[in-house]
Amino acid sequence: MISLHRLGHQLEEFHLNPDLIVTVEANPDTVITLTTGTKIVVAEPPEQVIDEIKTYRVAILAGALNRRRALADSEPHGLHARRAAQGMLLSIDRGAEHGAQVPDDGEPEDSEDSAV
Secondary structure, three states: OEEEEEOOOOOOEEEEOHHHEEEEEEOOOEEEEEOOOOEEEEOOOHHHHHHHHHHHHHHHHHHHHHHHHHHHHHOOOOHHHHHHHHHHHHHHHHHHHOOOEOOOOOOOEOHHHHHO
C-alpha cells in the first residue's frame, strides 16, 4: 500500500493499493483513476505518486527475491543444476515434437540453417 493525502485533508493520510491504479493525471490537481472507475483527487504531485508506486513495487520484488534466495539456500546442493537440465531436456523434447532437428551437441538447429 502507498500512503497519500486527499486534497484539502492534508492531515488525514489514507492508504491505497497501487495495483488498482489505472491512471495518474495532473489537471491541475492530481487525479488518480482506479480500476473501479473511482477518481480520487490527492494533494501529492503526480511525480510523487509515481515514485511511491515504484518504491512499493521494488519492495515487493526485493522481498520475493530474498525469499527465493532463502529457499535456494535451504535446498540440497545441485538441485538447481538438475532442474535446469530437466528444463533443457524438456525444451529439446518439445522442439523435436515440432519438427526441429536436434544435432549431437543437444542444441536444436533452425530449419533454414540446416538446409544450407
